[in-house]
Amino acid sequence: xxxxxxxxxxxxxxxxxxxxxxxxxxxxxxxxxxxxxxxxxxxxxxxxxxxxxxxxxxxxxxxxxxxxxxxxxxxxxxxxxxxxxxxxxxxxxxxxxxxxxxxxxxxxxxxxxxxxxxxxxxxxxxxxxxxxxxxxxxxxxxxxxxxxxxxxxxxxxxxxxxxxxxxxxxxxxxxxxxxxxxxxxxxxxxxxxxxxxxxxxxxxxxxxxxxxxxxxxxxxxxxxxxxxxxxxxxxxxxxxxxxxxxxxxxxxxxxxxxxxxxxxxxxxxxxxxxxxxxxxxxxxxxxxxxxxxxxxxxxxxxxxxxxxxxxxxxxxxxxxxxxxxxxxx
Amino acid sequence: xxxxxxxxxxxxxxxxxxxxxxxxxxxxxxxxxxxxxxxxxxxxxxxxxxxxxxxxxxxxxxxxxxxxxxxxxxxxxxxxxxxxxxxxxxxxxxxxxxxxxxxxxxxxxxxxxxxxxxxxxxxxxxxxxxxxxxxxxxxxxxxxxxxxxxxxxxxxxxxxxxxxxxxxxxxxxxxxxxxxxxxxxxxxxxxxxxxxxxxxxxxxxxxxxxxxxxxxxxxxxxxxxxxxxxxxxxxxxxxxxxxxxxxxxxxxxxxxxxxxxxxxxxxxxxxxxxxxxxxxxxxxxxxxxxxxxxxxxxxxxxxxxxxxxxxxxxxxxxxxxxx
Numbered sequence: 001x002x003x004x005x006x007x008x009x010x011x012x013x014x015x016x017x018x019x020x021x022x023x024x025x026x027x028x029x030x031x032x033x034x035x036x037x038x039x040x041x042x043x044x045x046x047x048x049x050x051x052x053x054x055x056x057x058x059x060x061x062x063x064x065x066x067x068x069x070x071x072x073x074x075x076x077x078x079x080x081x082x083x084x085x086x087x088x089x090x091x092x093x094x095x096x097x098x099x100x101x102x103x104x105x106x107x108x109x110x111x112x113x114x115x116x117x118x119x120x121x122x123x124x125x126x127x128x129x130x131x132x133x134x135x136x137x138x139x140x141x142x143x144x145x146x147x148x149x150x151x152x153x154x155x156x157x158x159x160x161x162x163x164x165x166x167x168x169x170x171x172x173x174x175x176x177x178x179x180x181x182x183x184x185x186x187x188x189x190x191x192x193x194x195x196x197x198x199x200x201x202x203x204x205x206x207x208x209x210x211x212x213x214x215x216x217x218x219x220x221x222x223x224x225x226x227x228x229x230x231x232x233x234x235x236x237x238x239x240x241x242x243x244x245x246x247x248x249x250x251x252x253x254x255x256x257x258x259x260x261x262x263x264x265x266x267x268x269x270x271x272x273x274x275x276x277x278x279x280x281x282x283x284x285x286x287x288x289x290x291x292x293x294x295x296x297x298x299x300x301x302x303x304x305x306x307x308x309x310x311x312x313x314x315x316x317x318x319x320x321x322x323x324x325x326x327x328x329x
Numbered sequence: 330x331x332x333x334x335x336x337x338x339x340x341x342x343x344x345x346x347x348x349x350x351x352x353x354x355x356x357x358x359x360x361x362x363x364x365x366x367x368x369x370x371x372x373x374x375x376x377x378x379x380x381x382x383x384x385x386x387x388x389x390x391x392x393x394x395x396x397x398x399x400x401x402x403x404x405x406x407x408x409x410x411x412x413x414x415x416x417x418x419x420x421x422x423x424x425x426x427x428x429x430x431x432x433x434x435x436x437x438x439x440x441x442x443x444x445x446x447x448x449x450x451x452x453x454x455x456x457x458x459x460x461x462x463x464x465x466x467x468x469x470x471x472x473x474x475x476x477x478x479x480x481x482x483x484x485x486x487x488x489x490x491x492x493x494x495x496x497x498x499x500x501x502x503x504x505x506x507x508x509x510x511x512x513x514x515x516x517x518x519x520x521x522x523x524x525x526x527x528x529x530x531x532x533x534x535x536x537x538x539x540x541x542x543x544x545x546x547x548x549x550x551x552x553x554x555x556x557x558x559x560x561x562x563x564x565x566x567x568x569x570x571x572x573x574x575x576x577x578x579x580x581x582x583x584x585x586x587x588x589x590x591x592x593x594x595x596x597x598x599x600x601x602x603x604x605x606x607x608x609x610x611x612x613x614x615x616x617x618x619x620x621x622x623x624x625x626x627x628x629x630x631x632x633x634x635x636x637x638x639x640x641x642x643x644x645x646x647x648x649x650x651x652x
Binding site: 240 | 380381487488489490517518519520521522523525526529544546547548550551574584585586587588589590591592593594595600602603604606607622
């Protein structure tokens with residue numbers, strides 16, 4: 001049984017200007033010890049999905065319209081708020097893009113990590129602090145015994161993200177949701193944090209839901225990848241298959257539009273996806289990517305294609321089977 | 330064809346004082362930029378890369394004299410602009426324009442985009458209103474927007490379109506040098522490619538020279554002819570694009586390149602791990618600035634700050650390995 005299974009999840013936001021379908025019927029599974037990458041651009045619904053799993057969306061304006069979120073077989077959407085509190089930060093943890101905004105500036109980092117340990121594991125303060133030092137060592141923060149007395153502003157961005165990871169690991173969660181964990185960091189620091197996440201995953205068989213816009217990060221980290229566009233899953237496959245045989249025009253377009261290191265470019269033009277991300281408010285019927293798609297036909301505008309399985313474990317939401325025509329690079 | 334040097338920066342330094350309170354004189358400085366030399370040939374693109382705090386944006390701002398350098402000279406077409414008066418400087422600024430990272434923050438929300446672009450023409454040219462409007466419409470079309478967008482407000486545009494407005498505004502006064510400070514960093518992947526292509530097209534059409542400031546090594550490789558790598562306020566390596574990416578010399582450049590995630594799971598690379606943190610410019614390490622993280626440091630690295638050693642193929646590197 002997968003540790004997490006999302007079935008037909010739909011999240012809407014009720015605003016003054018209308019209903020926004022932020023997430024529209026997505027399905028995916030997260031296996032034990034697996035890294036699942038979720039990629040997409042701003043507004044595609046990747047962060048909303050993550051927040052929905054932990055039931056952290058403000059209701060209203062948000063509303064989970066349909067679907068199931070099965071964590072070890074239990075539907076989290078049916079749990080009481082109290083039961084959710086026992087899961088959040090304990091069984092499922094989350095780290096965010098900007099660690100400075102998720103740490104409390106007026107408490108030492110030792111205090112903040114120990115609080116989670118005391119709350120979820122019922123340890124007395126001294127034991128909790130001891131465990132905190134061990135956690136900081138595990139995320140490779142040097143001289144951890146002194147560092148627990150530091151305030152967040154005394155740490156660099158990379159160190160703060162390590163603290164967030166330490167806090168997330170404090171109760172040995174089964175799932176870590178990482179929402180753009182390295183986006184605010186410099187590349188050399190990003191490399192360190194990704195390496196740390198890999199090490200932790202090897203040690204503890206934790207599953208990671210890795211949300212990012214960076215296809216490079218996905219390629220290096222994820223076992224499987226879900227590509228989202230305008231609130232829908234458009235492609236879902238083993239990462240190796242996705243990059244070797246991208247089959248949705250959006251995935252193909254994304255892969256074509258990134259400048260790659262070590263590629264003789266010269267005067268080469270980057271291939272682009274025309275237009276900009278589809279407005280979620282005023283969406284027409286048919287495929288949501290149709291406006292920007294280079295393979296579009298009349299059929300595409302009539303009905304939204306189903307999520308079909310092209311080959312074992314490789315799903316795509318496109319009626320054109322363009323993967324055959326688009327030559328992978 | 331003879332290429333002329335449009336911008337030359339010699340020994341540029343910018344120190345920011347750290348205030349120690351009202352009554353104590355500031356005893357400490359942050360050496361944000363510490364002796365940088367640059368040379369931009371007309372019609373070429375120089376990339377300035379480095380991690381946060383390396384001083385790359387400060388260099389850009391000094392070149393435009395948006396902040397006053399502590400020392401050094403900035404020669405624009407052979408003329409040192411640091412001694413120019415305000416009115417002379419305004420004339421020179423017509424030749425040099427800047428594009429910022431955040432198109433949300435750099436446009437006035439109460440002005441239509443047409444007004445924003447026109448503003449620059451009002452101040453800098455004797456053009457009359459009908460002439461100005463014609464020019465603005467043409468500029469908007471040049472950057473891939475349309476004349477109908479003249480009366481729209483910034484909030485009606487997406488991030489990529491707003492960045493196009495920023496580019497149109499920079500181009501309004503026919504500049505020859507554009508300083509682009511992280512112009513695509515805030516944009517989505519699919520939009521980034523559109524804006525990069527636009528910058529490339531405009532460069533060819535108007536024979537522009539770019540100083541392209543970025544932390545993104547793959548974007549710099551795509552757009553730049555020559556690349557300058559900075560670390561803690563100093564240039565660590567400078568070379569032509571192809572040489573730098575094919576054979577990076579400085580251990581920092583090598584580590585930086587190896588840290589970029591490659592969007593291809595079939596590529597397995599040897600990553601050069603860098604341990605430790607980026608030191609701060611207010612408290613730089615003694616000796617070579619990079620020695621605290623360098624996997625190849627040896628005996629004198631923690632004591633000697635190496636100069637830039639000239640290497641074959643018109644390149645320089647600040648590392649004792651190349652003495």
